Amino acid sequence: MRIVKALDGDAFAVQTNNRKLRHVQLDIRTVEAEQIADPATRFELGGSVDGIRFDDDGNPSEYFLLKHHPGSTHYGVTLDGQWVPADKVHHYFHATRPGQHRGMGEVVPALELFAMLRRYQYAVVTAAETAADLAVILKTTMPATGSAAALPLAETLPLMRGMAVAAPDGWEPAQMKAEQPTSTFDAFERRILMQIARCLNMPYIVAVMDATGANYSTMRGDYLVYRKHLAAERAEIERVILDPLLDKWIEEATVVDGMIPDGLPPRDRWTWRWRWDGFEHVDPVKEATAETVAIGNKTVTRAEACARRGKDWRQVFRQLAAEESYAAELGIDLSPSSTPAPSDQPQEQNQ
Helix, strand or coil, X not given: CHHHHHHHCEEEEEEEECCXXXXXXXXXXXXXXXXXXXXXXXXXXXXXXXXXXXXXXXXXXXXXXXXXXXXXXXXXXXXXXXXXXXXXXXXXXXXXXXXXXXXXXXCHHHHHHHHHHHHHHHHHHHHHHHHHHCCCEEEEXXXXXXXXXXXXXXXXXXXXXXXXXXXXXXXXXXXXXXXXXXXXHHHHHHHHHHHHHHCCXXXXXXXXXXXXXXXXXXXXXXXXXXXXXXXXXXXXXXXXXXXXXXXXXXXXXXXXXXXXXXXXXXXXXXXXXXXXXXXXXCCHHHHHHHHHHHHHCCCCCHHHHHHXXXXXXXXXXXXXXXXXXXXXXHCCCCCCCCCCCCCCCCCCCXX
């Protein structure tokens, strides 16, 4: 759905009942954005926008799901469909203006840049091939009023390795110089790719998978913006897709014996957290030092520190307790060693 959002602008998932699943059979089926559209009888609709019907408060109430993709060329494809309640549809898109009900592809502003880069690369390759194909060019050395040996038009001569050629009287052989790619080719390509990656808030080094020319500071700065963008996307996915899906799952799980443990507080007091993959630090020693200081002065909890690595702090604590108990049983001391941490300052060498 995240990939489709970048390409088409919005992604849809419809809740379904999957009988192959055990216990809770709740499942979702992703559909193409084109399959959420107004039916053929558009003139009969009121209060709908491109396949979405709204209530009096402006909230989506139903989505019209076509049975077939409107661009399909298979026999028997129709524009028939059905209205699906909004609580069974997950609509994932980013609104950039008030009153916007459908999304626009994030890469749309870069479509012209893709074509421009492709044309420029083709032109460079064509120029290089042309220079390589013309092995030898004969140019006259005679003045305009003079005369040179007559040559047939567009005459060609097969070349062999190590052969010597004597040019006709008044003609001098020369090779075409390959002028492509120019010295500005790399700069132009880099600038275009940077503009394309900007549509996705993606750093250049991530888009091209090449950190040539970047240093530690620039990589850290670029990744800070990129990670904030990823955090915002993850929060949107939780709000639009994961949290509503969890609510539906709990509704079905409550009627299945053993799915919901006994002794839990009332549902309105439940809290949960979605765990995502953490971001690795370029310098693990600096990250660990900063984390230790933050935990020591009570500005960061251990739960937050574990969440940054995509781990559950309860599982971490259970594992630590199990390791310490087993080590004590074997007589192994797990207390931190007194080995000093590596320093960033170079050590003085003995003269």
